[in-house]
Amino acid sequence: MDHSETGVSVGVIGLGYVGLPLAVEFAEAGHRVVALDVDTAKVKALRAGQSYIEDIPSARLAAAGDRIHPTTRYADLAQVDTVIIAVPTPLTENREPDLQPLISAGSALAGVLQEGQLVVLESTTYPGTTRERLAPLLEESGLHAGRTFNLAFSPERIDPGRTDFTLRTTPKVVGGLTPNCLRRAVDVYARVCDQVVPVSTPEIAEMTKLLENIFRTVNIALVNELAMLCDRMSIDVWEVVRAAATKPYGFMSFSPGPGMGGHCLPVDPFYLSWKAREYDMQTEFIELAGEVNAAMPYYCAEKVAQALNDAAKPVRGSRVAVLGVSYKAGVGDLRESPALKIISLLRDRAADIRYHDPHVPELSEHDLRSTALDEALDGIDLAVIVTAHPGVDHGYVVERAPLVLDLRGTTRHMGVPQL
Numbered sequence: 001m002d003h004s005e006t007g008v009s010v011g012v013i014g015l016g017y018v019g020l021p022l023a024v025e026f027a028e029a030g031h032r033v034v035a036l037d038v039d040t041a042k043v044k045a046l047r048a049g050q051s052y053i054e055d056i057p058s059a060r061l062a063a064a065g066d067r068i069h070p071t072t073r074y075a076d077l078a079q080v081d082t083v084i085i086a087v088p089t090p091l092t093e094n095r096e097p098d099l100q101p102l103i104s105a106g107s108a109l110a111g112v113l114q115e116g117q118l119v120v121l122e123s124t125t126y127p128g129t130t131r132e133r134l135a136p137l138l139e140e141s142g143l144h145a146g147r148t149f150n151l152a153f154s155p156e157r158i159d160p161g162r163t164d165f166t167l168r169t170t171p172k173v174v175g176g177l178t179p180n181c182l183r184r185a186v187d188v189y190a191r192v193c194d195q196v197v198p199v200s201t202p203e204i205a206e207m208t209k210l211l212e213n214i215f216r217t218v219n220i221a222l223v224n225e226l227a228m229l230c231d232r233m234s235i236d237v238w239e240v241v242r243a244a245a246t247k248p249y250g251f252m253s254f255s256p257g258p259g260m261g262g263h264c265l266p267v268d269p270f271y272l273s274w275k276a277r278e279y280d281m282q283t284e285f286i287e288l289a290g291e292v293n294a295a296m297p298y299y300c301a302e303k304v305a306q307a308l309n310d311a312a313k314p315v316r317g318s319r320v321a322v323l324g325v326s327y328k329a330g331v332g333d334l335r336e337s338p339a340l341k342i343i344s345l346l347r348d349r350a351a352d353i354r355y356h357d358p359h360v361p362e363l364s365e366h367d368l369r370s371t372a373l374d375e376a377l378d379g380i381d382l383a384v385i386v387t388a389h390p391g392v393d394h395g396y397v398v399e400r401a402p403l404v405l406d407l408r409g410t411t412r413h414m415g416v417p418q419l
């Protein structure tokens with residue numbers, strides 16, 4: 001069927017940070033969307049017109065109106081032309097790929113798959129997943145990948161909280177199992193993305209996403225290692241990075257920080273290092289970057305202890321206000337957030353912790369609730385800026401707190417000790 005002139009109907013499986021924005025974008029472009037999640041609370045919220053993803057205000061959901069049909073029933077996907085899978089791809093406790101959500105989604109989809117449908121995987125994963133893992137699962141339907149249904153991989157590049165690049169303005173890489181799979185997938189994404197970048201195979205598209213994330217992980221580790229060295233050498237790493245960034249070519253600036261968080265950077269590279277072992281390769285850059293970044297919260301907790309020591313205070317019993325606990329500025333995502341580790345390490349040393357984060361009302365694992373900024377700063381010994389949210393007046397923090405340690409470089413112009 002030629003879909004280029006007509007509307008498409010799209011199913012999205014997994015309505016998280018990736019899936020919900022995609023569903024809304026397709027609906028806003030006038031297409032009918034079946035939005036599926038196994039989490040009944042999410043489906044219920046969407047039915048009530050309530051968004052739970054910060055980048056999607058409920059008003060956008062409302063504007064998309066009844067073009068979005070939230071559901072928990074896989075059978076509803078039988079009516080759509082294209083199904084996009086955006087389920088999580090976490091690691092197991094042994095830090096190996098956990099494809100369980102993908103396997104459940106693929107098996108359930110196989111039960112309702114229709115001839116002529118296009119299936120696109122968007123979850124970040126190792127090269128070969130679409131062809132070697134997803135295709136056989138979907139073929140349990142009796143249909144054939146590349147012949148009686150189409151299959152493609154297209155990595156998501158969404159960066160929660162970012163407003164300068166959106167789903168529409170960020171080029172979308174697509175790799176199809178066959179030329180026809182690719183054509184179909186390019187046609188679908190062209191409806192919501194200004195630029196679609198076709199590549200020859202799903203494996204190229206899978207590896208592209210990993211290269212992008214590993215590039216970030218390795219460069220963040222590099223600048224973090226330099227930050228630790230600069231600290232010993234009494235060199236201001238922030239000024240070094242800023243100065244290096246004036247080079248108009250061949251350099252890209254990365255900021256030091258308390259470690260990596262989120263669902264992507266601390267997780268995705270290990271999908272590749274796991275796969276590489278099948279080819280007798282050790283991906284040493286990935287392992288090393290993982291080690292350096294994982295050590296950062298320990299280093300930061302030690303910096304807190306040092307700052308208190310310089311003020312003749314022990315960690316035990318000191319009142320420490322943690323400012324910003326989500327893993328990045330402007331969002332409330334706590335997954336793998338280094339702040340959680342820093343809080344644990346300081347609590348292990350009997351520090352008295354409170355926190356302020358306008359995006360995170362409570363930290364259930366620490367039995368803490370965010371307090372107003374003034375309350376968080378009341379009577380403290382030290383404030384540590386772990387994530388510098390826009391809208392938090394860090395100048396005021398520097399004025400009020402007796403001691404500040406800034407792990408993000410936001411207050412370096414005020415002479416505050418930095419990471």
Ligand SMILES: NC(=O)c1ccc[n+]([C@@H]2O[C@H](COP(=O)([O-])OP(=O)(O)OC[C@H]3O[C@@H](n4cnc5c(N)ncnc54)[C@H](O)[C@@H]3O)[C@@H](O)[C@H]2O)c1
Pocket residue numbers: 013014015016017018019036037038039042086087088089101102104105122123124125156157158159160263264268
């Ligand atoms: N968050 C990001 O910034 C980002 C960016 C690019 C790529 N990715 C990748 O996209 C994928 C999804 O990430 P996310 O951040 O949206 O995850 P998420 O946890 O926010 O959302 C995933 C959703 O899938 C649902 N789900 C799980 N198993 C399911 C199943 N069998 N059937 C239906 N729904 C199911 C969950 O309930 C959840 O709502 C991951 O592979 C991730 O690596 C994420």
